Amino acid sequence: MVAVHQIINRIGRRLILSVRVSPGAKRVGIEGLWNASAIKIAVQSPAVEGKANTALIDFLATVCGIRKSAVSILSGEISRCKRVQLDFESDTSADLAQNGLKNLIEEKIR
Numbered sequence: 770m771v772a773v774h775q776i777i778n779r780i781g782r783r784l785i786l787s788v789r790v791s792p793g794a795k796r797v798g799i800e801g802l803w804n805a806s807a808i809k810i811a812v813q814s815p816a817v818e819g820k821a822n823t824a825l826i827d828f829l830a831t832v833c834g835i836r837k838s839a840v841s842i843l844s845g846e847i848s849r850c851k852r853v854q855l856d857f858e859s860d861t862s863a864d865l866a867q868n869g870l871k872n873l874i875e876e877k878i879r
Contacts, residue, residue, distance in 0.1 A: 776808055777870055782863050784855040785843070786829075786870075792821035792849075797828055799870075801877035807850060808874060822846065829855060832873075833866040 778785040789803035794811035803809040812824035822842060830837045833855055845851030857863040 776802070776806065776874075777867055779863065779867060782857045782860060784833075784857070784863060784867055784870075786853045786855065788825070788845075788851045788853050790816075790821055790825055790849050790851060792816040792824075797824070799873045799877055802874065808870070816849075819846075822851075825851070825853070829853065832869070833857075834862070835866070 776787045787807040789807040789809045791800065791809060791811040793815050794813055797812055798810070800809040800811050810825060810828065812821050812828060814820040814824035826837055826840045826842070830840050833840075835855060835857060839856040841854045841856075843852040843854050855863075855866065857866065
C-alpha cells in the first residue's frame with residue numbers, strides 16, 4: 770500500500786497536496802496515483818491560459834467543501850505536477866477533508 774500521508778501533508782489547518790493534473794479529460798475526478806508520488810486528477814479543461822489550473826481549484830474546493838479562494842497552487846503553475854495548498858477554517862474540517870481525500874484515493878488504487 771502506498772503511503773498516502775506522503776502525498777497529503779498536514780500542517781495545522783492546511784493540507785499540502787502533490788498533484789498530477791490530466792487536462793482535457795472526458796471526466797473530472799481523482800484517477801488514482803501517479804508514480805506513487807502524486808494524486809492524479811483529471812479535469813476537462815485544456816491546459817491553455819490557466820484553464821486547467823482553474824478547473825483543478827474548482828474541483829478541490831468542491832470536494833473539500835471550501836471556498837475557491839482557500840485553494841492555491843504553490844508550485845507548478847505551468848506544469849502538470851503541482852503542489853497545492855488547501856486552507857481550512859478548523860482542525861475538524863481539515864481532518865474531514867484529509868480523510869475524505871485518502872478514501873477517494875484508496876478506492877481508486879484497490
